[in-house]
Amino acid sequence: MSGPAFGADVIERIPALHRIGEPMDVAGAVLFLVSPSATLISGHTLVVDGGWAVR
Structure with a gap:
């Protein structure tokens, strides 16, 4: 299922x-994850989805 109506939804x-x-x-x-600031981060899920998961 695709098309303009689906995309708008x-x-x-x-x-x-x-x-x-984008x-x-x-x-x-x-x-951030490849920088020295993230050296102690392991085993965590960083959700970058524009809020999709909270709906």
Whole structure:
């Protein structure tokens, strides 16, 4: 199932942003995880989904 109506429905269901994420939206999280600031982080799930999981 795809098409304009389906896409509009999906976008409306993303509560925080009401848009589909772009690669630059996750770049900050990736940069943090590969930086020295994240050296003690292991075994954690970092959710970068624009609020999709909270709906």
